[in-house]
Amino acid sequence: MATLAISTPEKQYGSKAFSTKLAGGRLPLLSSPKLPSPRTETIHVPSPPPSTPRPRRSIVTASPRPAWEGLPQSERTLLPTSAIRRKPRTRKEYGKTDRFIPNRRVDEAPIRTVRTPRATSSKQPPSVLAGAAYGLSLEGLSLNDDDDDNTSSHDIPHSKQSPDSIAYQSSLSSACDMAPTTRILSFQPKAPESSRPIDLRAVYNRPLIPRARGAQHRRRIATAPERVLDAPGLVDxxxxxxxxxxxxxxxxxxxxRQVYIWSAETGTVENLFETSAETYVSSVKWSNDGAHLGVGLGTGEVQIWDVEDQTKIRSMNGHEERVGVMGWNKHLLSTxxxxxxxxxxxxxxxQHKIADLVSHTLEVCGLEWRADGARLATGGNDNLVSIWDARKLDAPQHRKTNHNAAVKALAWCPWRNNLLATGGGSADGKIHFWNSTEGTRVDTVDTKSPVTGLHWSQHHKEIMSTGGFPNNSLTVWTYPELVKSFEVGAHEARILHSSMSPDGTVLATAGPDESMKFWRVGEGTKGGERGAGLVKKEGGEGDRSGMAGQLVIR
Incomplete structure (x- = not known):
């Protein structure tokens, strides 16, 4: 039996042994009077029965030492809370992942206080977690939100909203011009189906990179002209x-002042006529059938010539300045x-003048009718492109001011009637592609040089452009990729004029270096599949029925 000695102080009400300064076990700020010696009492405590020793662990784990270890008993209560080691709270940063996982702590979530529904059966008491999940609501987001139509939101008890929350929702709904109960995200009716069937295989199985053509299918363009003719006196x-x-x-x-006719079949040149010394020839344009030639003069006069008979059919007046551009549409001649x-x-x-198209304020240098005669495109030195509807010529259907220089180059696409290409001059150098029906710009490519002429290919999805400084080049662009597939320096100076052969295989260019060059830019077709007009067949006579071989320049 062990003996335990306990010392207890004697109660002295008249002394200051139990001073108020000792309340709570704190030490007095001043020295206390000497206390009498305590009385010692002996208490016998029975010793505990012997127990079996616990097995020692093979792994010893060191527990962290408390902050108050080693301090006297009287000073432990004076230890500040800052001395206690606590694990600092760290907020997990949101990483760059493919999904959003909220990292907000539970104590930051505004949880409403709701009542837990009672159990429906006394035999099986509800789980605490199930009851809390049933009634918990995080700012309007209920955890009991399922697709069961039998469950109603009125069965779940909710607490009343605070006035501040109601005022905030009211101001938010008024700012958004919506009712407070309106859903911001909701299901809409299905989009209307397209009337035109879509071939998904053609859309999604198309290779991202166009396949390279084989050597037998690759088109080659000669870098040297097939023929060069002198053009002395060409006005720059x-x-x-x-x-x-x-x-x-x-x-x-x-x-x-002279107009020459050169035959591509025989290679002969004839002088059609010569103007008076007071004027000069400012424009020429063949009729659609190739039998008549329209000629514009510097005085504003317009003449029509029969080339085969070499006679002037008629002369038309009305312009006060030189006529720099013309275009035929059957029996109509636009100037x-x-x-x-x-x-x-x-x-x-x-009375030949039937319409006056008012749109441009400066010189008109580009004019082109569409092949079907339904649209007319004009370009001028005022950087304006006007698209006209042939049925309504009192005002242009579309006016485009995207160019920053004069617009001389105009070309209608042969395989897409509503596609128009326009090219700007020195300060612009861009080719714009337009949807003439809607008046929207489809695409743009920067040529880095003034565009003087545009010609669509009749056999390939390409467009050819002629330009000026610095390269004075003839360039072939693929469409719609607009990738430069061919470029050659054509003249020593800028290319002023260009025209395509009737079969679309040869392009003629002329410049201030007083030369006219012929460039082979396409291949002939067999059996008259494409193109029209008179072409010279290799080793035979010409045929007006269609294309029967490559065009031969004599």
């Missing part, structure tokens, strides 16, 4: 149009002058 003026290739395989070119006026002439009647 960007706004004139004095070169055109007819459907009858004849080229008309104006050299100052544009230096003042920005565009007239439509009906060459069959005496």
């Amino acid at each position: 003026d960007y706004y004139l149009n004095v070169l055109d290739w007819s459907r009858g395989n004849q080229i008309a070119i104006a050299l100052e 544009g002058d230096r003042k920005g006026q565009v007239f439509n002439h009906d060459v069959r009647i005496r």
